[in-house]
Amino acid sequence: QSVLTQPPSVSAAPGQKVTISCSGSSSNIGNNYVSWYQQLPGTAPKLLIYDNNKRPSGIPDRFSGSKSGTSATLGITGLQTGDEADYYCGTWDSSLSAIVFGGGTKLTVL
């Protein structure tokens, strides 16, 4: 049972938009920055979003992040088959004194 709650799976057609939610509490998302990671099958995670809504160099603007209260959202527009992956949110949790991740969301591009 993860501290941050993500939907186990989402799906959408190529070219469409999808959002992935990450729900937490005041001890984590509510008072800390959120980052998002993409993990393609059999590979290491890759940073997509940091500080709630910033994109590292090289990440296309199809990927966006937002935060409101104790929830964060990853948005992906113009879906491509290459976006099929597991997506994780992460942040610091002051109650657990640990960096915590969501359980992951599997994106299927139909």
Add this chain to the structure above:
Amino acid sequence: QVQLVQSGAEVKKPGASVKVSCKASGYTFTSYGISWVRQAPGQGLEWMGWISAYNGNTNYAQKLQGRVTMTTDTSTSTAYMELRSLRSDDTAVYYCARDLGYCSGGSCYRPTFDYWGQGTLVTVSS
């Protein structure tokens, strides 16, 4: 270009120890911390702890306190993670990651893992 290259797969018996290395290149090693994250088969990500490559300060996940030790060798730009008293549920892929954030006084700030190693599979089996 920034690279983190980890040591190879390990098979250990319960009760044994494992030490995984993570050699960094392409940046000033002492300017960033390193976090270790593991992923059990078919499961999500679990943060294990953080080490400052500048001064060796550490911040371990409470769950692993007493079993894990993280160190660095600045002469070779290499970080190490040792896990002792291995159990079957320690079977996982272990990743090192460069951390743009930092930890101090038991808290971590703006954890951001921008580069990751390729992962090291540690299998614990009798």
